[in-house]
Amino acid sequence: MKTNDTRRQGRGRGRGGRRRHARRSDFAPRESQQEAPKKSSVSLWSRLIAFFTGRRKRGAAPAARTVQPAKPARQKRSGPLERVEVTSPRLYVGNLSYDATENDLEELFNGVGQVQSAEIVTHPSTYQSKGFGFVTMLTAEEAVRAVETLHDKSFMGRKLVVNGSKTETRRQARD
Numbered sequence: 413m414k415t416n417d418t419r420r421q422g423r424g425r426g427r428g429g430r431r432r433h434a435r436r437s438d439f440a441p442r443e444s445q446q447e448a449p450k451k452s453s454v455s456l457w458s459r460l461i462a463f464f465t466g467r468r469k470r471g472a473a474p475a476a477r478t479v480q481p482a483k484p485a486r487q488k489r490s491g492p493l494e495r496v497e498v499t500s501p502r503l504y505v506g507n508l509s510y511d512a513t514e515n516d517l518e519e520l521f522n523g524v525g526q527v528q529s530a531e532i533v534t535h536p537s538t539y540q541s542k543g544f545g546f547v548t549m550l551t552a553e554e555a556v557r558a559v560e561t562l563h564d565k566s567f568m569g570r571k572l573v574v575n576g577s578k579t580e581t582r583r584q585a586r587d
Contacts, residue, residue: 498556498576501528501549506573508532510541516568521547524561525554546577 454462496504505517518530532545549555555576563574 496576496578498552498559500577500579501552501555502577503547503549503555503558504544504573504575504577505547506544506575507570508541508543508545508572509568509570510543512541512545512568514545517545517547520562520567521549521558524558526550 503521508517512532514530514532517532518527521527521530526549528548528550530545530547533542534540535542547558549558559574559576562572564571566572
């Protein structure tokens with residue numbers, strides 16, 4: 413069995429064999445290899461909190477933000493509505509009771525002059541009145557008379573607002 417022992421001599425990791433020691437130069441990074449990136453000192457928990465709250469670590473550079481144009485402020489109406497001059501037979505009727513119907517509106521304006529049509533503006537999905545409507549009189553003179561007699565009159569427990577209706581050109585100029 414002596415032959416068996418001689419075969420094992422000189423092999424690494426064998427019993428009683430010669431072991432090669434690692435040199436320091438074997439573990440040094442070669443020039444072609446890149447160094448591993450340094451790990452951040454911020455914990456995973458801190459990153460999660462920063463992600464959901466939008467906060468950054470102190471001293472960190474703020475992220476570049478895109479500047480969005482400011483929306484124009486919506487003008488609030490204070491006080492009474494502006495008086496619109498009556499130039500057409502179409503009238504705006506505001507501050508209507510929510511229980512008012514188009515027939516009620518037509519009967520009210522028939523006392524002043526002849527009414528061509530009366531309509532109450534409703535919400536598209538619920539069909540509930542929005543509290544205003546439009547009445548078209550037969551002539552512009554009757555419309556002027558209706559504004560003089562019915563503006564600030566009580567109708568179904570509320571004071572009516574009756575004005576001339578804005579025409580298409582005025583609405584386009586406003587927008």
